[in-house]
Amino acid sequence: MTDDTGFREAAATGTLATEERHRALLQPVVDAARAIFAAKASSIFLLDRETDELVFEAVSGEGEGDLIGMRIPSSTGIAGWVLVTGQPIVIDDLTQDPRHSAQTAERTGYVPKALMAVPLTNGETPLGVLQVLDRSIDRAFSLSEIDLLILFANQAAIGLDLLQAARRARVLLDHGVGPAAIVARMAASLESMDDPRQAIALLEALDAVLRTS
Amino acid sequence: MSERLMPAWSLTAEAAASIAIPAEWPHRISRDWAIGGATGVGVDVCILDSGVDGDHPLVGGLESAVAVNFDGAETTIVPDEIGDVCGHGTACAGIVRALAPDCRLHSIRVLGEGNAGSGELILGGLRHAIERGFAIVNLSLSTTKRSFAELLHELADNAYFKGTVLVASAHNMPVESYPWRFSSVISVGSHEESDSYVWYANPTPPVEFFARGIDVDVAWFGGSTLQCTGNSFAAPHIVGLSALMISKHPDLTPFQLKSVLYLTATNTGGAA
Numbered sequence: 001m002t003d004d005t006g007f008r009e010a011a012a013t014g015t016l017a018t019e020e021r022h023r024a025l026l027q028p029v030v031d032a033a034r035a036i037f038a039a040k041a042s043s044i045f046l047l048d049r050e051t052d053e054l055v056f057e058a059v060s061g062e063g064e065g066d067l068i069g070m071r072i073p074s075s076t077g078i079a080g081w082v083l084v085t086g087q088p089i090v091i092d093d094l095t096q097d098p099r100h101s102a103q104t105a106e107r108t109g110y111v112p113k114a115l116m117a118v119p120l121t122n123g124e125t126p127l128g129v130l131q132v133l134d135r136s137i138d139r140a141f142s143l144s145e146i147d148l149l150i151l152f153a154n155q156a157a158i159g160l161d162l163l164q165a166a167r168r169a170r171v172l173l174d175h176g177v178g179p180a181a182i183v184a185r186m187a188a189s190l191e192s193m194d195d196p197r198q199a200i201a202l203l204e205a206l207d208a209v210l211r212t213s
Numbered sequence: 214m215s216e217r218l219m220p221a222w223s224l225t226a227e228a229a230a231s232i233a234i235p236a237e238w239p240h241r242i243s244r245d246w247a248i249g250g251a252t253g254v255g256v257d258v259c260i261l262d263s264g265v266d267g268d269h270p271l272v273g274g275l276e277s278a279v280a281v282n283f284d285g286a287e288t289t290i291v292p293d294e295i296g297d298v299c300g301h302g303t304a305c306a307g308i309v310r311a312l313a314p315d316c317r318l319h320s321i322r323v324l325g326e327g328n329a330g331s332g333e334l335i336l337g338g339l340r341h342a343i344e345r346g347f348a349i350v351n352l353s354l355s356t357t358k359r360s361f362a363e364l365l366h367e368l369a370d371n372a373y374f375k376g377t378v379l380v381a382s383a384h385n386m387p388v389e390s391y392p393w394r395f396s397s398v399i400s401v402g403s404h405e406e407s408d409s410y411v412w413y414a415n416p417t418p419p420v421e422f423f424a425r426g427i428d429v430d431v432a433w434f435g436g437s438t439l440q441c442t443g444n445s446f447a448a449p450h451i452v453g454l455s456a457l458m459i460s461k462h463p464d465l466t467p468f469q470l471k472s473v474l475y476l477t478a479t480n481t482g483g484a485a
Contacts, residue, residue, distance in 0.1 A: 052327040074328040081263055081299040084324055084331040085354035086390055087382060089301075090442035097300060097434050121388055124357040126328065141428060141442055143405055150386060 022166045025159035026058035029130075033152045034060045037145070038136030040112065043067065044120070044156050045079055046128040046163070054079055054129065057163065062110045062133065070107060078117055079129045086126070088118040088146055088153075092137075118149050120157040127160045242476040242483055251457035253313025258456050259347040260309070260449075261338050262302030262354065264293055264322035271307035271432035272318065280322040281337040283330035288337030290321075298325040300433045304441060305351050305449040307432030312409060312453025313460070319347060323354075332361045336368070339379075339392075343372045348459050351452045352381040352398070353445035355390040365392045373397035378455055378467045382448040383420040394419045399455075399471055403427055403447045412451065414478040422474060424450035 030042040041061030045054040052074045056067040075084050082089055092114045112133035120127045130153045135145075172181050186203075190196045239246055257276070267275035280293040297303045306318050321342055323334040335356055342350045350372070356365070369392050372379050381393035383402040393400040396418075403426025404413055413423040426447030433439045451474065458473055459465055465473065477483040 047328060049329070052329050075324050075326060075331065076298040078299060078301075080328070081301050081324060084328055085301075085445065086357055086384060086386065086388075087354060087445045088385065088443055089445065092428075092440040094439065096437040096439055119386065121357055121386070123388065124359055126357070143403060143427065146385065146442070154387065 019166065019170070022159075022163045023058065025162055026156065027060070029152055029156045029159060030058045030060035033130070033132050033149070036148065036152075037116070037132050039132045040134035041110070042130070042132045044128060044130050044160065045072075045083075046160055047074060047083060047126055054083065057128070057160065063108050067108055072107065078115060079131065082117045082119050082129050083126055086119050086121070088116075088149065090114075090116045090141065090146065116145075116149055118146075118153040120153055120160055122157055122161045127157055127164070130156045242473055244477045244484055247473050247477045248454065248457040248461060251313075251461040253316030253453070253456040253460045255463070256313065256316045256349065256456045256460045257319060257345075257347045258309055258313070258316045258452060259319045259321055259342045259345070259350045260302050260306045261321045261323055261335070261342060261350055261352055262305055263299035263324040264295060264297035264302050265306045265318070265320035266297045266303040266432070266434065267318075267320070269303055269307065269432045269436055271310060271438070272303060273310050273314075274318070275306075276317040276319050278320040278322070279341070280325070281334045281341070283326055283333045283337065285330070288333055290337070290341050293320065293322050295322070295325060297434065298322070300439075301353070301445065303433060304429075304431035304439070304446065305353055305452075308409075308429065308446060308449035309351065309453040309456065312450065313456035316453075316456045316460070319345070332356050332358045336361060336364055339365070339368050339372075343368060343375060343377050346375065347377055349378045349380060349452050349455050351449050352379055352392065353448045355381065355384045355393055357388050357390045359389075362391045366395055366397075368392075369395045369397040373467050376466060378459075378470055380448050380452045380455065382444040385444060397467070399451060399467075399474070401426075401448045401451045402444050403442070409450055409453075411479045411484075412454065412474070413480045414475045421471070422451055422478070423447065424454075426450070 026044050030044055034042040043056055044058040046057040048055050053071040054074050056070045059067045074080055094115055095113050114134050116132040118130050120130055190199060265272060265275055278293040279290050282289045282291055321338040323338040326334060369379055379398040381398045381400050383393045383400045384390040392398050400419060400421050402420040402423050404423040405427050409425050415421055415423060424447040426444055427442045428440050429446045430438055431441050455470055458470060
């Protein structure tokens, strides 16, 4: 992706806001998914293409304070299978799976009994996985619950896509060498100055020269 | 009549008599005709998935197990030293074994090498499965990558013409994915009933059949069993039933097999 493409993307989506604001797009999705399914927890994994790992980006419920940023392999375990195959899955009685129990307990300190997982994609690009852990078992499972989970997945995918675009734009803003990045850095510097009047006067003069040349 | 030099893209009047095919179909296909007394014996079924734990009592042994590796340029087939990296492949194998106890199960692992090369692994694994000439391949997976669609389509058609039946789980996400949408594969979604012998023909494809996929008791790691839901568990039900049909009627082509599945479906009056 070129600098200009990145900034066009950033401008179009308003993604030069803070990381926290973009991450906040994801939190209501996991909060709502957890509430709708009366679940113990819900989480969103983002696929990190650089390292080929899944990273916890949003958590509601169990592990909410500790799991953000934790990484797992992208193609092993249930979340990895969902990501690679693109297939939603619902599993009950996970405590019988000794490997899953040991690994998740070691990583997260919490062993779910039941798990729903659905892939998050943007067009043909896999973005991550949405999980709902230990939904209420008061009602029988039905196909409509998978449909509901997919609705949440669509929303989560949009949030993840925006978060990734924001991060790409942030990298360009901090390290880019193209004209758009330089102008953006100047704008950021101006905004951080206590009294930018002299600098603005200089830039206005430069702008006038450029317009007449 | 001399042998024709041109490929048989058309059928001359003289040639018509020379391609008589023994097709002793009863007036009405019944389930008893299709699978009555069948055990899957002699049928090679391949699970293209996360690997299979052959030692699981519900899987009851594997005839072969390989893995697909991808080095960034090309795929290679190697003996599978790791086994199931998720549990899912073991689950699919157990479903097939429960329906077709005497079939021969094979595993091709296409998971575990990272997400980046997953499309190549699926293609490489499927190519290998078709070369091996397995009767049926279970594909509880799909890819959304358009660049793989054309190659997958070619492979699916090759399988169809070579007599390898591909059974793929339908993707119930609002995105285009493959290979389940191809007409040369048998695509399967879930119904909500708990009977493994209930399957429906869908009058409005692309999903062609609905089979058991909700709250299925399946084999998993370490000899355990779990209850699972998803279209990926519906596909192996149709695979198991297809193995029964092929063991009883070994000459069925993929086209005929799909017809038998249709005629004996629960909603076409052929379930009796």
